[in-house]
Amino acid sequence: MSAISTTLDETINRQTHGPIGQLLTKQTFWVFIASIIAFAALSLSTDVFFTPSNLFNVARNCAFVGIIGLGMTAVIITGGIDLSVGAILALSGMVVGMMMAADYPIWIAAPCALLAAMACGFFNGVFIAYVRMPAFVVTLAMMSLARSLAMVLSGNQMVYQFGVDHKKLVALGGGSTAGWFTWLADVVGTDTSLGAFFTRLSELIYIPNPAIFLAIFALIFGFAFRWTRWGRYIFAIGGNQKAAILTGVPVRQIKTSVYVISALMAGIAGILQVGWLGTITTGMGLGMELIVIAAVVIGGTNLAGGSGTAFGAVVGAVLIEMIRNSLTLLGINPFWQGTFVGAFILIAVLFDSVKKLKQDEE
Amino acid sequence: MSVLRLTDISKRFGAIQALNGISLSIEPGEVIGLMGDNGAGKSTLVKIIAGNFRPTHGKMSVADREVEFHRPIEARENGVEIVYQDLALCDNLTAAANVFLGREKYRWIGPIRILDHAAMYKHAGGLFRELKSETRPRDLVKQMSGGQRQAVAIARTMLSEAKLVLMDEPTAAISVRQVAEVLTLIRHLRERGVAVVLISHRMPDVFAVADRIVVLRRGTKVADKAVSKSSPEEVTGLITGAIEVA
Numbered sequence: 001m002s003a004i005s006t007t008l009d010e011t012i013n014r015q016t017h018g019p020i021g022q023l024l025t026k027q028t029f030w031v032f033i034a035s036i037i038a039f040a041a042l043s044l045s046t047d048v049f050f051t052p053s054n055l056f057n058v059a060r061n062c063a064f065v066g067i068i069g070l071g072m073t074a075v076i077i078t079g080g081i082d083l084s085v086g087a088i089l090a091l092s093g094m095v096v097g098m099m100m101a102a103d104y105p106i107w108i109a110a111p112c113a114l115l116a117a118m119a120c121g122f123f124n125g126v127f128i129a130y131v132r133m134p135a136f137v138v139t140l141a142m143m144s145l146a147r148s149l150a151m152v153l154s155g156n157q158m159v160y161q162f163g164v165d166h167k168k169l170v171a172l173g174g175g176s177t178a179g180w181f182t183w184l185a186d187v188v189g190t191d192t193s194l195g196a197f198f199t200r201l202s203e204l205i206y207i208p209n210p211a212i213f214l215a216i217f218a219l220i221f222g223f224a225f226r227w228t229r230w231g232r233y234i235f236a237i238g239g240n241q242k243a244a245i246l247t248g249v250p251v252r253q254i255k256t257s258v259y260v261i262s263a264l265m266a267g268i269a270g271i272l273q274v275g276w277l278g279t280i281t282t283g284m285g286l287g288m289e290l291i292v293i294a295a296v297v298i299g300g301t302n303l304a305g306g307s308g309t310a311f312g313a314v315v316g317a318v319l320i321e322m323i324r325n326s327l328t329l330l331g332i333n334p335f336w337q338g339t340f341v342g343a344f345i346l347i348a349v350l351f352d353s354v355k356k357l358k359q360d361e362e
Numbered sequence: 363m364s365v366l367r368l369t370d371i372s373k374r375f376g377a378i379q380a381l382n383g384i385s386l387s388i389e390p391g392e393v394i395g396l397m398g399d400n401g402a403g404k405s406t407l408v409k410i411i412a413g414n415f416r417p418t419h420g421k422m423s424v425a426d427r428e429v430e431f432h433r434p435i436e437a438r439e440n441g442v443e444i445v446y447q448d449l450a451l452c453d454n455l456t457a458a459a460n461v462f463l464g465r466e467k468y469r470w471i472g473p474i475r476i477l478d479h480a481a482m483y484k485h486a487g488g489l490f491r492e493l494k495s496e497t498r499p500r501d502l503v504k505q506m507s508g509g510q511r512q513a514v515a516i517a518r519t520m521l522s523e524a525k526l527v528l529m530d531e532p533t534a535a536i537s538v539r540q541v542a543e544v545l546t547l548i549r550h551l552r553e554r555g556v557a558v559v560l561i562s563h564r565m566p567d568v569f570a571v572a573d574r575i576v577v578l579r580r581g582t583k584v585a586d587k588a589v590s591k592s593s594p595e596e597v598t599g600l601i602t603g604a605i606e607v608a
Contacts, residue, residue, distance in 0.1 A: 012487050012498055227476040229466055232455075236463055239452030246450045247464035247518075248435055306454035 027300035027351050028312040035319045042326050049329055056176070056206055060276065062321035063210035064269045068292045069299070069313035070214075070221045071265030074258045076296060077225075079238045079305025080135035082259060084124060084142035085266040086288030087150070092117040092270030094150040096169070097280035100162035106169055114267045120146050121263025125256030139259075143289065151282045159280050173275020175209050178202040210272045214314065217265070221310035234258060238305030294341055295320050298348040319344070363426055365390050365525045365557040366411065366442070371420035373406055373581075380406045382581040384420070388526065393548060393558045395572035395589070397565075399601050402578040404561050408528050411559070412444045413437035425525060443519035447530040449511055453504035457497055458486035461517045489517040493550050495543070508536035509543030516547050519556075526557045533567045545571045565594045577601060577608075584608065 023029050043050035068085050075082045092113040099109035120142055127138040162169050171179055181202030185195040225231040233254045236244045244251050266285075274280050299316030301308030323340050366388045373381040381403045388394055398404045409415045411422070413431030422429055424440045431437045434444070451460050459482070467478040467485070486499040495513035497506070503514060512532055519527045529548070533541045541564075548571050551558055562568050568575060568589075575592055577585040577600040585592070585600045585608040592608070599605035 008491060008494065008496060012490050012496065229468075229475075229477065232459065232463075232466060232477060235454060236452045236459075239454035240450070242448075243450035243452050244463070246434070246446060248438075249464050306452070 027348065028309055028315060030351070031298055031300060031312070031319060031348065032315050035315055035322065038319070038322050038326070042322065042329075046326075046329055049326065052206060054325070054329070056208055058318075058321050058325050059211040060208035061325070062317045063208065063214040064273055065288075065292055065295050065320065066214045066314045066317035067210070067217055067269045067272075068262075068266050068288065069295045069317050070217050070310055071258075071262035072292050072296050073221070073299075073301050073308045073310060073313045074225075074234055075135075075262045076293075076301050076303060077234045077238045077305060077308040078255055078258050079241070080128065080255070080258065081139065081293070081303075082124065082262045083136065083139040083289045084120065084146055085262060085292055086285035087143045087146035088117050088120050088263050088266040089270040089273065089285035089288060090282065091120065091146045091150040091153075092267035093274040093280055093284050094153045094282075096271050097159050097162060097274050098153055100165060100169060101159045103163040106165035106172075109165075110271055113271055114264060117263045117267025117270065118260050121260040122256065124263065125259035128259065129252040129255035147282070150284075154280065154282055156282075160278065162274075169271075169275045170278055171275070172209060173272040174278065175275075177205050177207040177209075177212070179209075181205070210269075210276065213268065213272065214317075218310050218314050221313075225308075225310060230254065230257065235306060238307070291320065291341070292317075294345050298344050300348070302352060303349075363390070364388060364423075365392075365425060367423045367426070368411075369421040369423075371407070371410060371417045371422065373403075373410060373415060374418045380581050381410075381417070384578075384581075384583050386576060386583070386586070388557045388559070390525070390557055391552050391555045392574060393552055393560060393572045395568035395575045396559055396561045396578070397563075397568060397575060397597060397601060398578035401580075402601075403581040404578055405530070406581075407578065408444075408530060408559070408561060411437070411442060411526075412528055413442075438522065441522065441525035443522065443524040443527050445512075445515045445519060445527060445529045445532060447532075447534065449515040451503050451511060451514060454502065456500050456502055457490075457506070457510075457514045457517075458482045458499035460503055460514050461486045461489065461499075461521065463518075465521060486517060489520050492520070492554075493517060493547050495547065507540060509540040509547075512536075512540070512544045513547060516551065520551075520554075524556060526559065527551060528559045528561070530561050531563065532560070533562060533564055541567060565597065568597075569594060579603060 048054055068089070072082055072085065095116045096109045096113035099112060100106060124138050124142050127133050128135045181198045185198035185202065188195045188198065190196070190199060233244065233249050236249055237251055237254060241251060270285065273284060295316035296313050297303060297316070298319060299312030301312055320341055323344065324337050327337055327340065328334060364387045368384055368386040371381055371384040372379070384407060396404055396407070406415065410417050413434045413436050416430070416432065424442065429440055452463065462482050467481045468475050469478040483499040490497040490499065490513060493513050493516060495510065497510045497513045503511060532544050536544070545567060548558055548560065560568060560572060572589050574588055575585065575597060576583060577597060579601065584606070587608060596605060596608060600608055
């Protein structure tokens with residue numbers, strides 16, 4: 001008896017894969033490796049890639065895609081899709097821009113923009129989770145709706161001046177750690193030794209603000225996916241929605257929440273982008289939803305639902321932006337960018353399909 | 363004390379009389395084989411016990427206390443658990459995550475409530491050990507055999523110290539070896555004093571594990587007797603109507 005229970009215990013306590021074996025089966029890991037190789041190759045083969053100003057651009061540009069990609073990852077894990085993020089980005093940017101142009105301070109305008117974005121997401125979520133319309137159709141409708149509202153709001157004018165808090169908005173979206181350190185140096189006094197230290201830091205480290213936002217949000221999402229009830233439930237819904245309902249998971253509330261969060265992330269990206277561009281146009285975020293979905297899929301999130309990581313969304317966004325950036329630097333006609341991005345989507349999904357084919361054969 | 367007592371339960375769907383005056387009493391640690399042809403009313407009866415339907419007529423008591431279930435969650439709160447035919451498992455989650463789905467364990471880090479993965483792995487491992495099933499809490503359900511999947515679904519019912527477990531066709535779509543595993547799992551439930559209602563078409567399985575057989579035909583109970591006093595031939599006759607009542 002004791003011999004039997006020992007072996008049973010051993011079996012129950014054993015892990016099937018070691019941590020390294022598990023890593024090698026992850027698409028995200030290989031995309032990460034590919035990104036590092038691309039980074040190294042570009043740094044060595046061109047003089048212009050590995051320069052502070054270019055890296056700054058890459059980091060900032062991929063941040064917008066990455067921030068929205070995190071929300072999109074949550075949506076896709078539940079088995080849904082959100083096509084309205086580009087339009088919601090535009091709407092949020094328009095609300096913050098128009099309100100600030102009308103001399104509202106940023107601390108009123110920005111929350112209003114985020115509320116408008118979340119209202120769109122709530123609308124999406126209710127129609128998808130409660131009325132049970134397909135996510136594709138509802139968010140397609142919202143894509144049209146939100147952009148149209150943004151254009152109505154703009155009154156077809158270009159805005160370059162954002163009122164009393166113009167500087168704050170521009171610093172938020174277009175600034176970097178250098179600005180923060182300079183500000184800190186001013187606070188403690190530039191002539192003190194601490195102030196001198198901050199001044200030195202401001203000369204050394206340039207991380208664009210959107211990239212800092214991306215890093216913070218990636219940590220929050222990564223934590224939420226693994227450690228919270230919400231995270232557990234979105235994976236359960238994507239894996240087997242019927243089972244989730246039967247076991248008492250509040251499926252409709254959770255599904256609504258992912259669309260609200262996706263819209264919120266698009267809204268945040270919208271505010272940052274207005275700050276960076278220093279202007280608002282109705283073309284903001286046009287086609288963004290497809291780049292975001294591409295980044296998320298390249299990062300290893302399965303469109304069928306039930307799997308995905310925050311890290312994958314970031315890696316996917318970085319890889320796409322590096323491709324775009326390098327093609328420009330190498331002097332290749334920008335029309336080719338789509339071909340490369342498309343090829344990467346196919347390769348990424350192919351990886352998954354081949355794995356599935358192998359499993360079916362077993 | 364009876365775990366479950368049904369008194370004169372009837373269910374009508376419009377003009378169709380699905381169940382007609384069913385009375386049934388189940389004791390702790392008893393395995394009941396509920397048999398009958400398609401449309402005999404097995405599923406309807408199980409859905410009434412599980413709280414999916416309400417009976418048109420009749421009374422139901424759990425542990426000698428009269429109950430009325432409006433939703434499945436109320437049945438669960440009263441110690442009645444169901445193992446669904448398709449098991450209701452999420453393939454993309456681990457065994458432990460499936461066991462605790464909807465009833466997760468938490469711990470606090472300061473003001474933040476987080477999932478207590480370690481406690482759930484440990485508890486689930488203990489349940490599998492009790493079931494004598496070689497199921498690893500950290501494995502994804504998609505990599506598991508039919509028997510292991512059943513163990514996960516059954517372990518789920520053990521979380522709440524269920525008094526009665528309803529199993530809907532657990533052996534319908536699995537291999538012979540896995541059937542043996544499932545029957546062993548049912549015996550382990552019985553040893554723990556849990557009553558089991560096993561809905562099945564498969565005569566050998568019911569005779570292998572059940573203490574008592576209840577046969578339904580066209581919504582009426584036509585037999586309720588100890589397995590030792592019956593035979594597969596008799597039960598077949600009762601199901602098809604070749605034998606009127608036993």
